Amino acid sequence: EAQVTQNPRYLITVTGKKLTVTCSQNMNHEYMSWYRQDPGLGLRQIYYSMNVEVTDKGDVPEGYKVSRKEKRNFPLILESPSPNQTSLYFCASSFRDDLSKNIQYFGAGTRLSVL
Amino acid sequence: QKEVEQNSGPLSVPEGAIASLNCTYSDRGSQSFFWYRQYSGKSPELIMSIYSNGDKEDGRFTAQLNKASQYVSLLIRDSQPSDSATYLCAVKSSASKIIFGSGTRLSIRP
Secondary structure, three states, X not given: OXXXXXXXXXXXXOOOOOEEEEEEEOOOOOEEEEEEEXXXXXXXXXXXXXXXXXXXXXXXXXXXXXXXXXXXXXXXEEOOOOHHHOEEEEEEXXXXXXXXXXXXXXXXXXXXXXX | OOOEEOOOOOEEEEOOOOEXXXXXXXXXXXXXXXXXXXXXXXXXXXXXXXXXXXXXXXXXXXXXXXXXXXXXXXXXXXXXXXXXXXXXEEEEOOOOOEEEOOOEEEEEEO
16 A cells, blocks of 8 residues: 555654654655644645755754655654644655646654643 | 735535635746645645646536636535535745645535
C-alpha cells in the first residue's frame, strides 16, 4: 500500500530537549516536504527536498533541521524545541513531475506539544 | 494582506443545498489553484485543481477560477453530512511555491 508514514503521531516534550520526527514513504518519490499547521494560519512549509542530499528552506525554517540521506526518509529535527513549535506537523511526498499538479501524498500528522 | 485568503467560517449549509467556498489570492502571476479537504484530525486530501479561467466540474464539485479578479471558488452541490470538513485553498505562486490559505470550516446540517 502506497503511504507516507510519520512517527510519532503524538509527542509531548519539554523545552530544549532534542527530538526527531520521522517520515518515510514507499512510493519512490523524489520530492518530500514538511509542513506545520496552526489555527488560523493554514499549512506553512518548513523545509522541502527535491531529491537525496538536496534540501531547501520553506517559509518557516527557523528552529528546524532536516536531512535526506535516503530517498525514502526525510526526518524533521528540532534541536532545542520551544513552546512556539507546538503545532500539528505533516510530511508530504510527490513525484517531481507531479509538483505542478500539487499531487502530494500526506502523512497522518504528528501533534507536538512543547511545554 | 495574506497571500491566500479564505473566510474561516464556520459556514453552515443545510443538507442537499449548494455550499459555496471562496478564496482570493494576491500574486497575479499564479497559475495553478487547488482545493483540499481536511477532516478534523486528519491530513489534507486534494479534491480539485484548476488552471484556466472558467469552471471545472468533477461529480458534485465545481471549481471556478477568475484570474482577473484573483478569485477561486469551490461549489459543492447536493451537500451531504460527509462534506463537513475544513476546505483549504492552495495556490502555486509565480515563484513555484505552493501557498495554503487558512481554510474554511464547512458544516452540513441535516
